[in-house]
Amino acid sequence: MQPLEAAIFDLDGVIVDTAKFHYQAWRRLAEELGFAFSERENEQLKGVSRMESLELLLRAGGITDLTAEHKEDLASRKNEWYKEYLQTLTPADVLPGVADFVGQLRSQGIRTAIASASKNAPLILEKVSIRPLFDAVVDGNSVTRAKPDPEVFLQAARLLGADPAGCCVFEDAAAGVEGAVRAGMRVVGIGDSGLLARAHLIVTSFEQLEPVYLLSHIGIAGHAGGEASE
Numbered sequence: 001m002q003p004l005e006a007a008i009f010d011l012d013g014v015i016v017d018t019a020k021f022h023y024q025a026w027r028r029l030a031e032e033l034g035f036a037f038s039e040r041e042n043e044q045l046k047g048v049s050r051m052e053s054l055e056l057l058l059r060a061g062g063i064t065d066l067t068a069e070h071k072e073d074l075a076s077r078k079n080e081w082y083k084e085y086l087q088t089l090t091p092a093d094v095l096p097g098v099a100d101f102v103g104q105l106r107s108q109g110i111r112t113a114i115a116s117a118s119k120n121a122p123l124i125l126e127k128v129s130i131r132p133l134f135d136a137v138v139d140g141n142s143v144t145r146a147k148p149d150p151e152v153f154l155q156a157a158r159l160l161g162a163d164p165a166g167c168c169v170f171e172d173a174a175a176g177v178e179g180a181v182r183a184g185m186r187v188v189g190i191g192d193s194g195l196l197a198r199a200h201l202i203v204t205s206f207e208q209l210e211p212v213y214l215l216s217h218i219g220i221a222g223h224a225g226g227e228a229s230e
Contacts, residue, residue, distance in 0.1 A: 004215055005166035007105050008156045008180075009134075011116035013046065013172040014190050016093050016128055018118075021085035025078045026057055033074075035061035043195075046173035049117050049146035050075050079120075086120060089127035097206030102133045104211045111135045113156040115169070117146055136160055147175040150183035157183070168214070171199070188214070 012018045023042045030037035041060050045053040054075045058066065066074075102112055113136040114121060121139035125131040136159035138152050145151040157164050169180035172190045177198045180187045188203065189196030196202055203209045 002163065002165040004110060004168055004186075006111040006113065006157065006160045006162035007102070007168050007170065008113045008115045008153055008160075008185070009102070009170045010172060010176050011114050011121050011124060011139075012118055014170050015095060015098055015114070015130065016089065016124055017095055018086065018089075018124060019046065021082055024085060025081040026053070028081055029074060029078045030057060030061060033058075033061055033063060037061070046175070048173075048175055049140065050079065050119070052146055054078070083120060083123065086123055086127060089124065091129045094128050094130055095206065097209075099130060099133065101206040101209065101211065102130075106133070108211060108215075110211075111160040111162060113138065113160055115152045115156040116140065117143075117152065147173070148178035148182065150179045153180050153183040153185060157185075171196070174198070 009015055012022065022045065023039060026042060026045065027037045037057060037060060041057075044056050048056070051071070054071055058064070058071075106112060112134045114125070114134050116137075116139045118124070119140035121137060121141075125134075125137065131137070136156055138156045138159065143152045143155060153167070153169055154164060157167050160167075164184040167183075167185040169176070169183075169185050169187045170190060171177045171180060171187060174195050177187050177189055177196050181198055186201075187199045188201045188209070189199030190203060190205065193202045201214075
């Protein structure tokens, strides 16, 4: 396996816990439309674009007769609520172990990037003060195809000057894991092993993962689906 050149991170749910804000905004929209939207249903929205998320939400509510213009309006309203919630973010909202882990990778010469479907990535990075930890940021403002399409990951690799085979992606969503696999990259899943079975390695948090462990294990062929021991 090719040595690790670059580490590419999803943002929502991997670097910062913004998933709760997404859910609050989508649930608020569903309530206005007259139906309940559960956290379990919200899991399907992880890692996909805003408009695709809206389509999934509308399907959950049995709503099929909206015009494209009305859908755009609903998605914009949800995003405005979401941005209001984001204003409460502080550096304390960076998930445990993230800053130390990324810093250790950088100290070993590994380039780093954000690859997110979110168009709010610049605002989030500014609010939590971690933009300097990443050499490049690719987000929903600079790609046209949502995960599981590999576009966002391949663009991050290009910006970092890295071969996809030398990249490792960190993802918490099945769509993101699938996109990274399609890009020809190694993948560490952060979260539920049942949902992230396509990942090459699965951990529950960055506190569980040391760069030395990553470098020695992620390149082992046939390791897909393995879990790191604490």
